[in-house]
Amino acid sequence: MKYVDEYRDGALARSIAAAIAREVRPDRVYRLMEFCGGHTHAISRYGLEDLLPANVRLIHGPGCPVCVLPMARLDMAIACAGLPAVTLCAYGDLMRVPGSNGSSLLKAKAAGADIRMVYSTLDALRIAEAEPAREVVFFAVGFETTTPATALAVRAAERQALGNFSVLCNHVMTPPAMRAILDGGGEGDETPVLIEGFIGPAHVSTVIGVEPYRPFARDDGKPVVIAGFEPLDVAQAILMLVRQINDGRAEVENQYIRAVTPSGNARAQAEIAAVFETREAFEWRGLGSLPASALRLRPAFARYDAERRFGLAETPAADNPACECGAILRGAKTPRECRLFGTVCTPDTPMGSCMVSPEGACAARWTYGRFRDNAAAARRKEIA
Amino acid sequence: MSLAKPIRRKLDLANGRVDLSHGAGGRAMGRLIEDVFLAAFDNAWLAAGNDQSAFEVAACRMVMTTDAYVVSPIFFPGGDIGTLAVNGTINDIAMAGARPLYLSASFVLEEGLPLADLVRVARSMGEASRAAGVPIITGDTKVVERGKADKIFISTAGVGVTPPGLALSSDAVQPGDAVVVSGTIGDHGVAVMSKRENLEFETAILSDCAPLHGLVADMVAAAGPGLRVMRDPTRGGLAATLNELANQSGVGFTLEEDAIPVRAEVAAACEFLGLDPLNVANEGKLVAIVAPDRLEPLLAAMRAHPLGARAAMIGRAVEDPDRFVEMRTVFGGGRIVDWLAGEQLPRIC
Known part of the structure; x- marks a missing residue:
């Protein structure tokens, strides 16, 4: 595949890996968080950890929209899908996310709710046009990457005077989540935050640009390197972070210059600003309630806001108390250190947010990397 | 009247x-x-x-x-x-x-x-x-x-x-056996998906749907009892088939990603749909596990048949109490090739 295989080249990977191995200081540990699920996926899918020295540790962050969606919001979507005449449209990877009491969109669909898997907001708009008797609700989730598409859909619905289309908005923002990770688990939580640098988001940064990450470098002293989603992008970003840490620098650098500009996509930002406003606070699965971290529709678009249109309310729903997702997302614990991991909590029966999507920290470890946690496998590898 | x-x-x-x-x-x-x-x-x-x-x-x-x-x-x-x-x-x-x-x-x-x-x-x-x-x-x-x-x-x-004397069985795989596929994987699943409602995309990929008994007869003649087991990797793809065999035979497998034949168009479609070709269905391909001493004659016989022209050895069975299917990726790292948790669903981003 042109323009793709180049970024997965094994020989180039070995040369970058050799440079990282040469430059890391043996007397210290480099704890780097890749914020995005896309990075987690690339790291796991290509076995990047095998190419890194043992003292470079990658911590999988919360940048997986499916993982951070709290149960209460999923319960709300399921309740919405159960209302008369409602057709709920959702992205495919939301279908299996566990809600309260073992519920999910897939199970609600099997029980008779009209839930349809769509691949874009345009699909949902088309359904609304084609079936005027249905109340079509688009279950909007995601970071800044998917928010502009939802904004465009709302504007298109307004333009076409589509009276039967609305959005159940769960869009969240990246910088507040990075802030929450650096600020730790809140009052009473003494877990130290060990992250020394961030591999910054790829697609999110194409929208928001480079500037929003400056405070993490300037105020917190944490270097950020924005990186593409291919494994060579990630490897190069790790080398750049190692160099910053070795030099005692904390800067925002852009490895993904083929797609990310300093100020981002102005048109997309304008669409977001026109349609959405910031919520006072929003619950994140694994991170808790974060102030000014999510969006809702502006009052001018109230009729397209499913929460207002159907009077939907959140019913608090608690995760399994033994679940360590919060500590894992802050880099304070590894998946293996959670006693639910791989026992009652697997991708087939996820208990916590990190096990939900293949991009989640625990699911990625389980699906692609659990052989590393196994002594017999490690021995076999040594022999080979 | x-x-x-x-x-x-x-x-x-x-x-x-x-x-x-x-x-x-x-x-x-x-x-x-x-x-x-x-x-x-x-x-x-x-x-x-x-x-x-x-x-x-x-x-x-x-x-x-x-x-x-x-x-x-x-x-x-x-x-x-x-x-x-x-x-x-x-x-x-x-x-x-x-x-x-x-x-x-x-x-x-x-x-x-x-x-x-x-x-x-x-x-x-x-x-x-x-x-x-x-x-x-x-x-x-x-x-x-x-x-x-x-x-x-x-x-x-x-x-x-069945021919006399031949008894293929999914519990017959032994460490050291070679894993062979008869050609490119993922063609059928991608061809079907390209015509699904809401997902239509332009592609020249055709389903590989074909009867394999002619190829199989040549394989049996070439490898004889060295042939341990064969499967057609339909739903769940190559990944599901190898995990089934690993479980039933009590072995693990190690695969080499760059040895697995995948058409460029299939790889590209999987790329933008967020799918893994290893999980995508096939309808005209088979996986064969063969004793190492019968590998070369088997591959020669397969490649001489039109439905096995791109046959390739993609890995080996290994001793593994965990029965993992592991793969060395094109990038050089290792990873598990797992079953799908449920239906293969496209990712958001």
């Missing part, structure tokens, strides 16, 4: 639709069977008009299989539900190293199905069964009300005979 002989009206195969009378056991059903299925399958067993068909088999080890086909859409690039129903069941027989002999076919039709679509499917089945030399010798048709089925469901069963 003698009654005038009623004029037998032919079915309107161009514009007509299946209705409930076509499954009611009366004259309408008789016409449907005659004009559609007998015409398409065209053999002496069916022409005899019995509720069953008889055939002679010499004393031997036989195999039998059955499968249901519910694909959507029913027509896709490179095939349709009819070619699948014939070749899929032939392949299930062939994976035992057996020679398929006869098929049966049952149809569940949804009221309203255009007769032209039914004829097209039946003709595909007739052509596929003649090309494979495996006749459809008995069948059944039911019609259900609109909404109770999705256009057409087909169930086929097949019987076949």
